[in-house]
Amino acid sequence: MELYSKEYFMNEALKQAKIAFEEGEIPVGAVVVCKNRIIAKAYNQTEKLNDVTAHAEMIAITSAANYLGSKYLIDCSLYVTLEPCLMCGGALFWSQITQLYFGATDPKRGYQRFKETILHPKTTVEGGILANESASLLHDFFKKLRN
Amino acid sequence: MELYSKEYFMNEALKQAKIAFEEGEIPVGAVVVCKNRIIAKAYNQTEKLNDVTAHAEMIAITSAANYLGSKYLIDCSLYVTLEPCLMCGGALFWSQITQLYFGATDPKRGYQRFKETILHPKTTVEGGILANESASLLHDFFKKLRN
Numbered sequence: 001m002e003l004y005s006k007e008y009f010m011n012e013a014l015k016q017a018k019i020a021f022e023e024g025e026i027p028v029g030a031v032v033v034c035k036n037r038i039i040a041k042a043y044n045q046t047e048k049l050n051d052v053t054a055h056a057e058m059i060a061i062t063s064a065a066n067y068l069g070s071k072y073l074i075d076c077s078l079y080v081t082l083e084p085c086l087m088c089g090g091a092l093f094w095s096q097i098t099q100l101y102f103g104a105t106d107p108k109r110g111y112q113r114f115k116e117t118i119l120h121p122k123t124t125v126e127g128g129i130l131a132n133e134s135a136s137l138l139h140d141f142f143k144k145l146r147n
Numbered sequence: 148m149e150l151y152s153k154e155y156f157m158n159e160a161l162k163q164a165k166i167a168f169e170e171g172e173i174p175v176g177a178v179v180v181c182k183n184r185i186i187a188k189a190y191n192q193t194e195k196l197n198d199v200t201a202h203a204e205m206i207a208i209t210s211a212a213n214y215l216g217s218k219y220l221i222d223c224s225l226y227v228t229l230e231p232c233l234m235c236g237g238a239l240f241w242s243q244i245t246q247l248y249f250g251a252t253d254p255k256r257g258y259q260r261f262k263e264t265i266l267h268p269k270t271t272v273e274g275g276i277l278a279n280e281s282a283s284l285l286h287d288f289f290k291k292l293r294n
Contacts, residue, residue, distance in 0.1 A: 087237025
């Protein structure tokens with residue numbers, strides 16, 4: 001059971017997304033929560049690191065595993081402001097993470113557009129948490145980029 | 148056009164897989180080739196780094212992008228001894244890599260078991276290069292692990 005609400009943790013992920021926004025990165029943020037504590041925070045850094053693998057989720061998974069000293073994120077939750085892509089969905093599979101919470105859906109590149117099961121059978125999923133806030137931030141980012 | 152053969156580069160990837168084997172890692176190796184030169188070499192390090200994302204392909208993609216100073220691996224080929232998983236397939240999609248060559252197939256976790264297109268439409272694929280050598284190495288590893 002988590003003492004803080006899902007919205008609380010998603011808001012922490014949104015704060016990470018806002019850092020990405022300010023740094024000119026597609027604004028996606030993530031936190032990993034274990035036993036009601038945030039053990040990893042990350043935001044998308046694909047531009048800064050010149051690395052397509054540097055999605056918020058990937059950095060958060062690596063950071064959380066480093067914190068725990070375990071590559072499996074058992075009893076952990078990932079909160080991410082946007083539905084993970086296939087790469088991140090594949091990484092979440094390997095991590096055997098217990099819960100995935102995401103904000104806005106990504107009909108174009110989200111893992112859910114695939115018919116087959118992508119995540120680990122142990123992983124439970126809930127989308128739509130602070131979805132509007134996440135979608136607004138992404139919308140503002142791409143609007144700014146086009147201008 | 149590549150002056151060296153596909154088998155030559157795959158053998159270089161196999162050498163990386165053998166390093167993984169010696170270090171107690173699932174023996175998978177990869178190299179990235181650009182303009183007939185190897186610009187990145189990597190092997191699976193999930194155990195050593197305690198990180199499920201540290202597959203040979205992921206490390207090789209990051210390393211090649213770092214070398215090129217570009218996150219897109221245009222005119223590059225990835226040679227990997229085992230069919231990439233979904234995470235690595237997703238990363239290859241983002242990288243827009245030109246060619247993927249792999250050795251053994253992975254019916255259980257390979258990206259090809261998915262019906263939908265995983266890789267970038269620009270990416271061409273050829274499997275089965277030095278497949279027996281790669282499969283033997285994996286077989287020996289798991290046999291040793293069980294004993």
